[in-house]
Amino acid sequence: MSRTAEQIGRTELGPRPLPPLGEQRAATNLSVVDTVLDNGLRVIAVHQPTVPMVELRLRVPFAGTDPAHAPTAEVLAAAILTGTKSRDRVAMDTELALVGGELNAAVDPELLSLGGNALASGFDTLLTVLADALTAATYTDDEVAGEKARLIERITVARSKPNVIARQALQRHRYGDHPFTREIPEAADVAKVESADVRALHQAAVLPRGAVLVVVGDVEPVKAVAGVSAALADWRGDASAAVLPPLPPLTPGDLLVIDRPGAVQSQIRLSAQSITRTDPRYPALQLANLALGGFFSSRLVENIREDKGYTYHARSYPEFTPDGATLLIDTDTASDVTAAALLEIRYELARIALVAPEESEVDIVRQYAIGSLLTSTSSQGGLASQVAALAVLGLGVDWLVNHPERLKAVTAEQVAEAAAEFFAPTRFTGVIVGDVAKLAPLTCIGGVRFP
Secondary structure (H helix, E strand, O other), X not given: OOOOHHHHOEEOOEEOOXXXXXXXXXXXXXXXXXXXXXOXXXXXXXXXXXXXEEEEEEEEEEOOOOOOHHHHHHHHHHHOOOEEOOOEHHHHHHHHHHOOOEEEEEEOOOEEEEEEEEEHHHHHHHHHHXXXXXXXXXXXXXXXXXXXXXXXXXXXXXXXXXXXXXXXXXXXXXXXXXXXHOOOOOHHHXXXXXXXXXXXXXXXXXXXXXXXXXXXEOOXXXXXXXXXXXXXXXXXXXXXXXXXXXXXXXXXXXXXXXXXXXXOEEEEEEEEEOOOOOOOOHXXXXXXXXXXXXXXXXXXXXXXXXXXXXXXXXXXXXXXXXXXXXXXXXXXXXXXXXXXXXXXXXXXXXXXXXXXXXXXXXXXXXXXXXXXHHHHOOOXXXXXXXXXXXXXXXXXXXXXXXXXXXXHHOOHHHHHHHHHHHOOHHHOEEXXXXXXXXXXXXXXXXXXXXX
């Protein structure tokens, strides 16, 4: 006779105790080569033979101060894999498909990113197609026109979404017209981009010096670097890839209300200056942030979602740039409880800054931080993306491997100190996007500036 799960989980003395969690261990025996090629490209190759695949991540600093840069860069990223002097779009896709591979491209105000994967046996093909796109992309009129039409449609839809409107408002409030704020160009500006503009930008800005290429998979690192060096031998340039000018430090202050007439929800976005990953206080701050709003059982979620029912989600998280970092808090809530939700957010900020978290809470977020890091780097794709994200900040695989030990060494007192230093409500600024006509209760709690 079969037993139920409940019967299996019990004994005559009561519920069967769960076994203790095993020790979380980082991979400490990774074979890595981290070098800079003659053309200035940094290559990080990591041997991780879990499956016979190889993952590739290329990050090219791609900043521009000209307002026309952002729309042109969007078109470039959309069209860079649509054909070269020797391969049209179909030929590129077919060659990659024959080795179980793919490539894709994206751009933001900081970086042009190309990434993909293939069977390990097709690594040379993956590199050949990538090199062709980097050195010989043609950006024909027909392909550019087609990609522009698709971009215009996507941008038009994206810019109407509340979360995008809130992000743009926060960026303007934090940094004015700094190039970092130009995350989604206007559809009308994209429509003005010509093929010649894209080709000129590629020639001037798609450069290896200062860029980083990460290779992770079932290929020996020395062999991987040699393959990259041979395949990208013709990708050269005298200049270095363009990086963003430094961001100004955030100034704490009132939250700016942005009117969105007719909105049934408000988007609350808060931000404060933070520290980089290399700061010795960062591991403690990471754990303090997790306790506040960095995972589903955090204080913010328990308060304004589970207890009060003001929102479906609430989170706090860091945002890193090559020269600095910020903390962000965001949630969306019904218009009539916007003021109450903001009050609870400020309460949780003050509580974590003033009341030291208990050892048990610190242990929970520590286990979560270590476990999520190890899980995210257990696959070839996850490891490649993590290494690439760190590399653009000037860090390497060693930082990733050693970070679990740094987290283990953090004490509850250090978490309390980090929380007091970085999460005081007076350190934050931000925006609230919503229907001003429904947000009058915000005047009762102060620290809010209406248009």
